Amino acid sequence: MRTPDVRFWAERGGLLLKRARQAASMNQTVLADLSGTSRTTLSAYEHGRKSPTLETAGRILDAAGFHLALEPKIEFTEHEGSFHVPDRLPRLPAERALATVDYPAGRRRDLADRADRGAVYSAVLREGSPADLLRYVDGVLLVELWGELDLPEAVRAAWTPLVRECRTA
Template sequence: MAAQLIEQARLASGLTQQAMAEQAGTSRTTLSAYEHGRKSPNLETVERLMEVAGYELTLQHRIKFSKIKSPRGRSIFVPDRLWRLDVGKVFEPVVLPLSLNWSQPGREYEVRDRRQRARLYETVIREGMPHDMLTYIDGALLVDSWSELVLPRNVRAHWQSIIETAA
């Protein structure tokens, strides 16, 4: 995993192996060995390499989902807490996959528009799997839109405590 993080950070920052190695005070061959998994850097070394690339390591809570059966036998997924999307992705237009938006295939949701965002969130909460929710729903915007969402009573009831905790 460290190998992938180091290479991903280096490439995203536009650094060559040589430039990153020089700035981090290591050799290019050692950096190459880290990136290819031939050597395992310690945590301090990974942090130093991330810093050179303009990144930092952070600890982030893993979201856990409970699977609840609705009265009609459908599965509903409820998180243990809310999350935030990357700022750059929060307001990007969204076209949901057919598995989520089977009634309006190809529809593009303008997430900047409050009403369209509410319809998007309703669809993802009712039809989505955990990975869909983590991809399309931003926790702060969900809390802001919560009173406007049209959801089945049991779905709303299961999500309500999460919303109240975050609000």
């Protein structure tokens, strides 16, 4: 596996800082003042021209009302029949886990509605891409619905160890 270069991480880090600033409804000047850096330096971080130290990134995120946290990387295995299974169950923020979505394409579904969520989860587990799984499926809500999902035997068998692991953890 190829390790991304420094530029990749500078751009990703800059995007993280920019998202935090925008979510906090701050302009660069305000966030720079609150975090003890200059607006031009913050701009350079956001555009990937400079890379802050971890301490500086933490200070900027803190000033925007966020903190650094570890999030496990999820890897997928493709199974015969073209379905994918992650190595761990994904977790979604509440607003995404309970959103109204268009899946499968052309079908509006409310993930806050148990029946709609079951229909979406069944479709995504059967035929969704890894990106679909990360976009629509919340692991805790999946485990809660598990016994009610309409899944082919192969899909259920491949996902069952993850569900059991979550239930016994």
